[in-house]
Amino acid sequence: MSSNGDVLIHVDNIRAGYVQGVDILSDCSLELHQGELIAIIGPNGAGKSTLLKALFGLLSIREGVVLYKGEDISNASAHELVEQGIGYVPQRDNVFPSLSVEENLEMGAFLRPDTFNDRLEVVTEMFPRLADRLSQRAGSLSGGERQMLAIGRALMMDPEVVLLDEPSAGLSPVLQDQVFLNTRAINNAGVSVVMVEQNARRCLQICDRGYVLDQGTNAYTDTGKNLLHDPKVIELYLGTLATTD
Numbered sequence: 001m002s003s004n005g006d007v008l009i010h011v012d013n014i015r016a017g018y019v020q021g022v023d024i025l026s027d028c029s030l031e032l033h034q035g036e037l038i039a040i041i042g043p044n045g046a047g048k049s050t051l052l053k054a055l056f057g058l059l060s061i062r063e064g065v066v067l068y069k070g071e072d073i074s075n076a077s078a079h080e081l082v083e084q085g086i087g088y089v090p091q092r093d094n095v096f097p098s099l100s101v102e103e104n105l106e107m108g109a110f111l112r113p114d115t116f117n118d119r120l121e122v123v124t125e126m127f128p129r130l131a132d133r134l135s136q137r138a139g140s141l142s143g144g145e146r147q148m149l150a151i152g153r154a155l156m157m158d159p160e161v162v163l164l165d166e167p168s169a170g171l172s173p174v175l176q177d178q179v180f181l182n183t184r185a186i187n188n189a190g191v192s193v194v195m196v197e198q199n200a201r202r203c204l205q206i207c208d209r210g211y212v213l214d215q216g217t218n219a220y221t222d223t224g225k226n227l228l229h230d231p232k233v234i235e236l237y238l239g240t241l242a243t244t245d
Helices: 048-055 078-084 101-108 113-126 143-155 173-188 200-206 224-228 231-238
Strands: 007-016 025-033 037-041 061-068 086-089 161-165 192-196 209-214 217-223
Touching: 007 048, 025 037, 025 048, 025 061, 025 192, 025 217, 037 048, 037 173, 037 200, 048 061, 048 161, 048 192, 078 086, 086 143, 101 113, 101 143, 113 143, 113 173, 143 161, 143 173, 173 192, 173 200, 200 224, 200 231, 209 224, 209 231, 217 224, 217 231, 224 231
Parallel strands: 037 192, 037 209, 086 161, 161 192
Antiparallel strands: 007 025, 007 061, 209 217
């Protein structure tokens, strides 16, 4: 979709890390415009997943600023960000295995229970396989179905932005392709997406713009198409990207 719309998320030179005095992210910046799907790629340990955690309030930002629709959310909690319209799908432990599919989706709408039925209809229309498995335990789903459920749960709050962390990790090539198709469909439905991915080539094929991180900072940024065909990006990153961050 268009990359010329209003800026939804503006990240300006942030620093963050897990251990005091050690920055995983250093002067890292990005912008997400209304209606965009942007990719974050880079080598193993570059800080891709760390960036999403910092954006979603799961990791303290030591320096720099994150703006959402012009308002400073640098120190906002995950709970507050969900209320403001930002959803997050972690790579691991992203469903409640002992709960049914329907109960997982209900958890996704816990802040607005009165909207559950309407959102359930929207999400199951987008993911018909979930509609057939509403009473099934999430723990018994296949890997691809779990990923659908995790994304579906994030959509239950009707977010304006969804942050996806390695959604294709651990899936077969066929299921990986389905994840990318689903992500593009979500974006086409009006949800802006920030996608961290280990399948860099496929991700760049569907995104509007991409950011290449290296050692916690921006190495390259351009349209997905240009990054996909940039000789330096191909030589330094696309041929050596590992499977996890």
